[in-house]
Each structure stands twice: as structure tokens, then as C-alpha cells.
Amino acid sequence: MTDTEIKIxxxxxxxxxxxxxxxxxxxxxxxxxxxxxxxxxxxMSVVPVREAIRQLxxxxxxxxxxxxxxxxxxxxxDRYSASMQTLSLMEAAAVALAASSLTEEDLRRAxxxxxxxxxxxxxxxxxxxxAFTVLNQxxxxxxxxxxxxxxxxxxxxxxxxxxGNMRDSIFTFVPERARESVREHDELLDLLxxxxxxxxxxHTMRRHRAGTLQALLSxxxxxxxxxxxxx
Amino acid sequence: MTDTEIKIxxxxxxxxxxxxxxxxxxxxxxxxxxxxxxxxxxxMSVVPVREAIRQLxxxxxxxxxxxxxxxxxxxxxDRYSASMQTLSLMEAAAVALAASSLTEEDLRRAxxxxxxxxxxxxxxxxxxxxAFTVLNQxxxxxxxxxxxxxxxxxxxxxxxxxxGNMRDSIFTFVPERARESVREHDELLDLLxxxxxxxxxxHTMRRHRAGTLQALLSxxxxxxxxxxxxx
DNA sequence: GTATCCGAAATCGTATACGATACCTCCGCC
DNA sequence: GGCGGAGGTATCGTATACGATTTCGGATAC
Numbered sequence: 001m002t003d004t005e006i007k008i009x010x011x012x013x014x015x016x017x018x019x020x021x022x023x024x025x026x027x028x029x030x031x032x033x034x035x036x037x038x039x040x041x042x043x044m045s046v047v048p049v050r051e052a053i054r055q056l057x058x059x060x061x062x063x064x065x066x067x068x069x070x071x072x073x074x075x076x077x078d079r080y081s082a083s084m085q086t087l088s089l090m091e092a093a094a095v096a097l098a099a100s101s102l103t104e105e106d107l108r109r110a111x112x113x114x115x116x117x118x119x120x121x122x123x124x125x126x127x128x129x130x131a132f133t134v135l136n137q138x139x140x141x142x143x144x145x146x147x148x149x150x151x152x153x154x155x156x157x158x159x160x161x162x163x164g165n166m167r168d169s170i171f172t173f174v175p176e177r178a179r180e181s182v183r184e185h186d187e188l189l190d191l192l193x194x195x196x197x198x199x200x201x202x203h204t205m206r207r208h209r210a211g212t213l214q215a216l217l218s219x220x221x222x223x224x225x226x227x228x229x230x231x
Numbered sequence: 232m233t234d235t236e237i238k239i240x241x242x243x244x245x246x247x248x249x250x251x252x253x254x255x256x257x258x259x260x261x262x263x264x265x266x267x268x269x270x271x272x273x274x275m276s277v278v279p280v281r282e283a284i285r286q287l288x289x290x291x292x293x294x295x296x297x298x299x300x301x302x303x304x305x306x307x308x309d310r311y312s313a314s315m316q317t318l319s320l321m322e323a324a325a326v327a328l329a330a331s332s333l334t335e336e337d338l339r340r341a342x343x344x345x346x347x348x349x350x351x352x353x354x355x356x357x358x359x360x361x362a363f364t365v366l367n368q369x370x371x372x373x374x375x376x377x378x379x380x381x382x383x384x385x386x387x388x389x390x391x392x393x394x395g396n397m398r399d400s401i402f403t404f405v406p407e408r409a410r411e412s413v414r415e416h417d418e419l420l421d422l423l424x425x426x427x428x429x430x431x432x433x434h435t436m437r438r439h440r441a442g443t444l445q446a447l448l449s450x451x452x453x454x455x456x457x458x459x460x461x462x
Numbered sequence: 463g464t465a466t467c468c469g470a471a472a473t474c475g476t477a478t479a480c481g482a483t484a485c486c487t488c489c490g491c492c
Numbered sequence: 493g494g495c496g497g498a499g500g501t502a503t504c505g506t507a508t509a510c511g512a513t514t515t516c517g518g519a520t521a522c
Contacts, residue, residue, distance in 0.1 A: 009297050010506070011285070036473070045507045046474085047278060054242070054282045058289030066240050067474055067513050082382040089324045089383070090317075151313040152320070155386065241476070267503070276477045277504085298483050298504055 010044045014052035017042060022061055022072055022165050029074040029165065033062060060162055072165070080163070081217060087159045088209030091144050094156055096202035098146035099192055106146050107193060113139040114185045121182065127175045136173075137164070139185060143192075177215035184208040241275045245283035248273060253292055253303055253396050260305040260396065264293060291393050303396070311394070312448060318390045319440030322375050325387055327433035329377035330423055337377050338424060344370040345416045352413065358406045367404075368395070370416060374423075408446035415439040 018038065021027040033053060035046045042049070053070045056062040064070045075083065117135045120128060137160065147153055173181070188204050249269065252258040264284060266277045273280070284301045287293040295301045306314065348366045351359060368391065378384055404412070419435050 007297070034473075047476095047506055047508095050475090051282055051285045054285045055289045058286045066238070068515095069474070079382065082380045085380055086321075086383045086386065090321065093320045149313045149316055151310065152317045155317065265503075278476055278478095278506095281505085299485095300503070 009048070010042075011048035011051040011055075014038065014042055014044065014049045015055055018052055018056060019061065022056075023161070025165070027072050029072050031072045033070040033072065035069070059158065061165065073162075075162075081213060083159060083163055084209075084213050084216070087156065087163060088206065088213065090152060090156050090159065091140065092202045092205035092209065094144040094147040094149070094152050095188075095205050096198040097149055097152070098143060099195075099198055099201050101148055102143070102146050102192060106142060107189065110139060110142045110185075110189055113142060114182060114189065117178075117185070118182050121175070121179055127178065129173050129178075132173050132178055133164075136181070143188075173212075174215060177212065181208070181212060184211070240279070241273075242279035242282040242286075245269065245273055245275065245280045246286055249283055249287060250292065253287075254392070256396070258303050260303050262303045264301040264303065266300070290389065292396065304393075306393075312444060314390060314394055315440075315444050315447070318387065318394060319437065319444065321383060321387050321390065322371065323433045323436035323440065325375040325378040325380070325383050326419075326436050327429040328380055328383070329374060330426075330429055330432050332379055333374070333377050333423060337373060338420065341370060341373045341416075341420055341423075344373060345413060345420065348409075348416070349413050352406070352410055358409065360404050360409075363404050363409055364395075367412070374419075404443075405446060408443060412439070412443060415442070 018027070018033065027033070035049050035053070039046045039049045053062060053064060057064045057070070061073055062070050063073050113135060117132065117139060120132050120135065141160075144156055145153055184204075184207075188201070188208065191201055191204055249258070249264065258264070266280050266284070270277045270280045284293060284295055288295045288301070292304055293301050294304050344366060348363065348370060351363050351366065372391075375387055376384055415435075415438075419432070419439065422432055422435055
């Protein structure tokens, strides 16, 4: 028989189900999660759903207020840029640590991902910020996931998940910045290919992300000075 | 009436209660958390206790296995050093970012904390690794908590909590390293006081933590090369 | 027309109950 | 004496039930 399948608890199922909807943007930031409704939908009682929501709360994906209920988390501008800055710092370190373990294959896939990114910039089609964001995330993931420090990778993944869902990604890239971003990716790949020293790689990564952050902020608030520590 | 007190949910109470015991080392890594027992102890049913444990699981402080139960989390050597390295990288960045916002008062308190650390090294008393670890954490906390990026501070706090409890802190400091550590703290404080450039601060922090990590590892496994990216 | 209060409905919070699963002990077999 | 299987016990997983709290709509006063 096919009992290789591991039995999964209802609370786990609820957890995954909700998380999936959040990532899908079916449940957008601020959306109210009603325990009873979700329980009915999944054909279970509220108890496992509550557990699932507690987990999601601990991960920062939802907020939960006593006697009020759960909502998909939202980040205000400040928290957003703090999160972004944190992500950038971690990622820069991760890529630097990954540098020596990157294989030919990793680099090839990264180049390829960057070419797909460049593809979205074709002047003949309208710039699609969402597609760009997804591909951009893929490009970055190829590099930082090669980092031998798995804990660091976990934290980066978690943080990126938060960011991806807390805000409409539409604000993340203005077309001009996107173009520059792709060029910077090339530059980074060149460094990695020729085995540049780790500090140079980390420095380049930070500059790259600082640029993105800057563009994002100045697009919304043309003032506000948020930076990255100069390496 | 004194109804300024906010009513706290039972699951929150359970959460805090368990967490407290873990931090106290009353519940040491590997300790089994039996839902019914905890519920009885806290005079509540198992439902809120389960929720609390799910939250703690999401934070990485306990592990929870279907139909088996919950245990206080343990980290093996590899995960431990990965976590430590991650913490170090984040903290170095945080202190660098904090540099410009540190007040006189912060620095004074940091000096004071370091003097208390030095006190534990008095040759006439036996070295107490646990006391040293606690004071050391306080010293570091003063500096990184001043970082304006609150998200980064949160992550560092969480990571430090994990580390503090996943292993017996007795292995964290051998006396020789402790002595060197205190000296490096002084050096760091000097840099901060004279407003050294952020990259120098970050560099110094990384070296400091890399040294600690190195000492720890070579104390257990005299081989294994784990480093920090050179800045 | 707006503000305020009251009551009903929706929803949350947790206790209790009970089936399901894993673990442990003891017995019989080899 | 050691090993495997049966039954009992401890514990987990979740449904159901019900009191507590919030929210919302409507009625009343100004």
C-alpha cells in the first residue's frame, strides 16, 4: 500500500493553507482571519486553526489580538525599511560566505536568471514590477542559498517572506532602478566568477541593496536618509 | 479601581511561564514538556498550553513532534556554530549602525559592564563561566540595542535567546579567552568613543566574535575551520 | 442630523470529553 | 536468558460546548 505518506496534523494543514493564501496574495495585508470561517472551510474545528495562527503570529506573518482576532500583518514604512535593511545586511554576508562554495552550475543558473530579468525590461513591453520582483528574488536566492551557514539562510528566507507579503511589491521597483539593478547583478557575477575577495563581494552586495532601498524610499519619501553601514 | 491591569490570556501566561523556565535552565535542553502536567501546574486546560508551545516552537525554543510531545530544543555542534556566526554578523552590523546614536550614558554603562566582567576574572576567585556569560551578554546588549534598526535588534535578541539556552554556557568561555575578550571590549569602546568610522567598528566586532567562536570550537574540536568573512 | 446608549449577534477563549497513537511492561516462546 | 508480541497506560489531537468580550445596528435624546 502507499502508506509512505506521513500523516499530517490538522493544525499543520491549517498552517500551510493559510500561509499559502498569504503568499498568493489571496489574503492581503490587513485581511481579517476569522477562526470559525477558516475552520469551516478546512472542515475542522477552531482549535487547530488557532494553533496555526499562533505559529504564524510567532513568525510575524499575522497579528493576533486578544478578543479581537487575527489579521494578516502589515508593515508601516519604517518597519518595512528596517526589515529591508536587515535583509540586505544578512544577504550580503551570506553571499560573501557562499562565494567559495559556489559551483559553475550555480553561477550559470544565476546568469540565466539575470538574463530573464533583463528580458522583462524589453522596451517593447510594459514594465511588470511583480514579475520583476519574483525573478529578482530568484536571482538572489540562487546566490545566498549556497551559503554554508544554513541558519543564516533560514533567517534570510523568513525575512524575505515577510517583506514579500507585507507590502505591495509594486512599489519596490521603479523601471530605472530595475535597469540599474540588472547591471549590478552582472557586476556581482563577474566578481564571483573571478574569485574576488569576500570583502569586495560583501561590499558590492551592500551597495546594490542600498541602492534599491534608496530608490524605493526616495520614490515614496523624497527625503529620509536610510543607509547601509559603509564597509 | 485598579483595572489598569491588562487582562492576559492563559495561553500568553503559559508561554511566558515556560519561556521563563527555559531561560532559568529549570527546563534544560532535551527536557520533555508534558502538556497535561504543565496545564495542571498552571491550573488551566491543555488547550492554551498547546498554543503556547506552538509559539515557542515557531521561535525555535522547543521542538514538537506529532503524537510524541514537546522538548526543549537542543542544537548540535554544527547548528550551534552556525547560529553563533549568524549572531555575530548581525551584531557587528548593529553596533556599527548604533555607533552614531550611542549616548555618553550608553558608553558609560558599557564601560561599567565591562569592568564588572573584568571583576569576574580576579585571580583570587574561581572563574565562573555562567556569570561571565550573563555579564558578557549585558555588555553586548547595551551596544547593539542602541541600533536604530529595531528589526535587527529583535532578530539579535531572538538569536541570543536561542543560543543561551540550547547549550550549556559552560563551554562558551575558557578563562584565557575571557581575559582576551575583556581587552577587546575595551578596544571596541575606545573606537566608539573617538567616533571611529563604522567599517572599523564592524570589523573590530567581527574579529572579536570570530575569536570567541574560534576559541569555543577549538576547545571542543581542535580542527574545523569556521570563520567570519574578512571585511 | 449627530451623538449616545442599549441589546443582539458574531466571535473569541478555554474547559471538558473522548478517540487515536505511542510507549512501556510483562508474559510466553525460543 | 533474550526476543517478540499483547495489553494497559500515558499522552497526544481535536470536536464540542459554553461563558466572556467585542462589535454592530438601531432606537432615543439633543
